[in-house]
Amino acid sequence: MAGAWDNLGRLFRDGLRAIAPHGPGGVIAVLLAVIGVGGLVLHADPLWTFIVVAFCFGAYAFLDERDYRRRVTEREREFTKTTDTQVIASRQRLTKRLEARRSGDEPLLFDETGGDREHR
Amino acid sequence: MSIDSASVLAALAIVAVMVFSLTAAAERSRRHASRERQLRRATIELGELSSALDELDDEATPAVMLVYALRLSDAFTNPAFAAFVRDQLAQAPGAFDDKFDEAKPAEEDSELADALQATLRTRPDLVVAFVRAFSAAISAFAERWPECTPYVEPLRRQILAHPAAEARRVVTLSNRQVAGAAPGLAVAA
Numbered sequence: 001m002a003g004a005w006d007n008l009g010r011l012f013r014d015g016l017r018a019i020a021p022h023g024p025g026g027v028i029a030v031l032l033a034v035i036g037v038g039g040l041v042l043h044a045d046p047l048w049t050f051i052v053v054a055f056c057f058g059a060y061a062f063l064d065e066r067d068y069r070r071r072v073t074e075r076e077r078e079f080t081k082t083t084d085t086q087v088i089a090s091r092q093r094l095t096k097r098l099e100a101r102r103s104g105d106e107p108l109l110f111d112e113t114g115g116d117r118e119h120r
Numbered sequence: 121m122s123i124d125s126a127s128v129l130a131a132l133a134i135v136a137v138m139v140f141s142l143t144a145a146a147e148r149s150r151r152h153a154s155r156e157r158q159l160r161r162a163t164i165e166l167g168e169l170s171s172a173l174d175e176l177d178d179e180a181t182p183a184v185m186l187v188y189a190l191r192l193s194d195a196f197t198n199p200a201f202a203a204f205v206r207d208q209l210a211q212a213p214g215a216f217d218d219k220f221d222e223a224k225p226a227e228e229d230s231e232l233a234d235a236l237q238a239t240l241r242t243r244p245d246l247v248v249a250f251v252r253a254f255s256a257a258i259s260a261f262a263e264r265w266p267e268c269t270p271y272v273e274p275l276r277r278q279i280l281a282h283p284a285a286e287a288r289r290v291v292t293l294s295n296r297q298v299a300g301a302a303p304g305l306a307v308a309a
Contacts, residue, residue, distance in 0.1 A: 025141065026145040029137075029141035032138070033134050033135055036131070036134040040127040040130055046126040046130035047126070054133075057141055068148065079160070079162070079163055080166065084166065087197055090193075094186050098186045
C-alpha cells in the first residue's frame with residue numbers, strides 16, 4: 001500500500017513538473033481538481049463541490065487572463081524598445097541632413113518627416 | 121466507504137474542467153512563444169531598418185529619397201498606421217489587392233523613380249540601402265502587426281520591381297491615416 005502511495009505521489013510530482021512550463025495556471029487547475037475530487041471522496045455535497053470548484057476555475061482564469069494580457073503588452077514594449085529607439089535616432093539624423101540641405105524658401109513635398117513623431 | 125453516482129458525475133465534471141483549463145493554458149503558452157518569436161524577428165528587422173537608414177545618411181543621397189525613407193520608416197513603425205490598415209482590412213478584406221496587382225507604369229514616372237534611376241548609375245549602394253530600408257520596414261511591420269499581412273504581402277511582391285510606385289502608395293495611404301487622425305495636418309503626396 002505504501003508503494004502505491006509513493007507511486008501516486010511521484011506521478012503527481014511528475015505531472016506538476018510537466019505542466020509547470022505552461023505557467024501557474026496549469027498547476028492551479030490540477031490542484032483545484034485534486035481538492036474537488038478529494039472533497040467528493042470525503043462525501044462533500046457533489047453539486048456544491050462542483051459549483052465551488054468551477055467558480056474558482058472561472059475566477060482564476062479571468063484574473064489570470066487579465067494579468068497575461070498586461071504582461072504580453074509589457075513584453076512587447078520591452079522587445080521593440082531598444083530597436084525603436086535606434087530607428088528614431090537614425091530618423092533624426094536623416095531629418096537633420098534633410099533640413100540642412102533645404103533652402104528656406106524651397107517648398108516641402110509634403111509633411112516629409114511625418115512630424116518625426118515618437119509612437120508611444 | 122461508498123461513493124454515489126452524483127459524486128462520480130461531479131468528479132468527472134471537475135476533471136473535464138481541469139483538462140479544459142490545462143488545454144487552454146498550453147494553447148496560450150504556445151501563442152505566447154509564437155508571439156515572442158515574431159517580436160524577435162521584428163527587432164532584427166528594425167535593426168536592419170536602422171542600419172539601412174544610417175547608410176542613407178550620405179551627402180550623395182537625393183533629398184527625395186531621404187523624404188521617402190523617413191515617411192516609410194515612420195508609417196511602418198507607427199501603431200496608429202497599423203490600426204488604420206487593420207480597420208481598412210476589416211471594412212473590406214480585399215481593400216489593397218487590386219491596387220497592387222495592376223501594373224501602373226505612369227506612377228513610376230515620379231521624382232522618386234527618377235532619383236532612384238539617377239542614383240543607381242552613380243551610387244548603387246544608396247539605392248540598395250533604400251530598398252533594404254523599405255523591405256526591412258515592411259517585414260518589421262508584418263511581424264509586429266501580423267493582422268496587417270494582407271496589406272503587406274502584395275507590397276513585398278512588388279517592392280523590387282516597382283520600389284518608387286510602392287513607396288508612393290504607402291506614403292499616400294499614410295497621409296490618409298494622418299489626415300483622418302488629425303484634420304488640418306492633411307498633406308498631399
